[in-house]
Amino acid sequence: MSNDARFERQTIHRTYPSPRAHRIMIDKSTRLKIALQKSGRLTENSLDLLVRCGLKYTRGKDQLMCYGENMPLDVLFVRDDDIPDLVQQDVCDLGIVGLNVIEEKRLAFEARGVKPLFEQVMTLDYGRCRLSIAVPEGVEYRNVQSLRGKRIATTYPNILSRYLRENDVQAEIVTLSGAVEIAPRLGRADFICDLVSTGSTLAANHLWEAETILESQAAIIRTPVPVSPEKQEWIRRLTLRIDGVQQVKESKYIMLHAPRAKLAEIRQLLPGSEAPTIMPLEGSTDKVAVHAVCRENVFWETLESLKAAGASAILVLPVEKMLA
Numbered sequence: 001m002s003n004d005a006r007f008e009r010q011t012i013h014r015t016y017p018s019p020r021a022h023r024i025m026i027d028k029s030t031r032l033k034i035a036l037q038k039s040g041r042l043t044e045n046s047l048d049l050l051v052r053c054g055l056k057y058t059r060g061k062d063q064l065m066c067y068g069e070n071m072p073l074d075v076l077f078v079r080d081d082d083i084p085d086l087v088q089q090d091v092c093d094l095g096i097v098g099l100n101v102i103e104e105k106r107l108a109f110e111a112r113g114v115k116p117l118f119e120q121v122m123t124l125d126y127g128r129c130r131l132s133i134a135v136p137e138g139v140e141y142r143n144v145q146s147l148r149g150k151r152i153a154t155t156y157p158n159i160l161s162r163y164l165r166e167n168d169v170q171a172e173i174v175t176l177s178g179a180v181e182i183a184p185r186l187g188r189a190d191f192i193c194d195l196v197s198t199g200s201t202l203a204a205n206h207l208w209e210a211e212t213i214l215e216s217q218a219a220i221i222r223t224p225v226p227v228s229p230e231k232q233e234w235i236r237r238l239t240l241r242i243d244g245v246q247q248v249k250e251s252k253y254i255m256l257h258a259p260r261a262k263l264a265e266i267r268q269l270l271p272g273s274e275a276p277t278i279m280p281l282e283g284s285t286d287k288v289a290v291h292a293v294c295r296e297n298v299f300w301e302t303l304e305s306l307k308a309a310g311a312s313a314i315l316v317l318p319v320e321k322m323l324a
């Protein structure tokens with residue numbers, strides 16, 4: 001697409017904070033815009049992730065935007081359901097949103113014959129939940145066939161419809177915009193299809209989880225429309241940093257002394273480490289120093305096993321940053 005055509009599309013579709021057209025053109029060519037959920041389950045983790053990637057920002061007066069001070073990256077705060085649309089309309093280059101929303105929007109666009117213009121870059125290690133069919137206590141349910149001819153309330157009609165189709169079940173989908181869990185009590189539906197994480201909301205509403213139809217977690221999406229080389233470079237840097245941040249979370253740096261004879265056994269005990277560094281210890285012929293990055297949690301039990309295998313002077317240090 002030519003630059004002119006792109007600019008035209010951007011100006012036409014821009015419905016969010018609308019600085020003067022003149023500024024849009026400058027911003028669009030050099031600064032990345034990322035959409036985050038304004039207030040909800042993904043907000044804190046998403047902003048924290050960008051800060052861990054090195055972003056320093058100032059908040060706009062209207063609280064709708066944050067402007068990156070040390071990176072050409074601005075954050076736009078919106079409802080999570082609007083995030084794929086903002087990328088679709090090229091108002092934002094990137095967005096962080098749950099796979100549940102991404103999939104629902106993708107199917108909704110496809111149903112309307114519109115090509116989705118957002119693609120998944122990577123999944124993130126938060127926002128985990130599942131989209132499940134839940135059944136009111138006391139209502140008979142054996143398997144997915146029990147849904148035949150029944151009414152199912154949901155805010156995810158497209159994902160549910162695909163699931164029913166795949167299972168060759170015809171049922172009525174009651175699309176609601178919220179408060180799905182009370183639909184059976186209000187007599188609006190026989191079953192529900194909603195997001196679950198701990199299951200406590202279901203239990204509080206006398207429902208039990210019968211089928212999981214989608215596993216979800218937060219993910220980054222981007223526009224498939226080519227962006228300027230400057231922006232492309234920052235998308236590359238940002239995704240590498242996010243990768244680093246995610247790896248670091250569980251990683252620990254372990255240092256210990258090990259008898260040479262026990263080295264093989266001790267290496268086996270180091271959780272998720274690839275190639276430890278083995279160094280001689282001054283004045284000792286039978287012991288070496290072992291340093292390793294462990295990419296999984298290091299528990300007290302691990303340290304006890306290492307000690308039992310002959311390791312001594314064991315130190316476990318947090319890893320602050322990592323770049324593969």
Ligand code: ATP
Pocket residue numbers: 037038039040041042078079080081097098099100101127128129195196197198216217218
């Ligand atoms: P908004 O006002 O932005 O539309 P919302 O009410 O749709 O907010 P939240 O409840 O904050 O959204 O959930 C945002 C996302 O968090 C969900 O789309 C989902 O990806 C994820 N999530 C994780 N656990 C849960 C859960 N138990 N219930 C709902 N969403 C969850």
Ligand code: ZN
Pocket residue numbers: 079080081
């Ligand atoms: Zn929402």
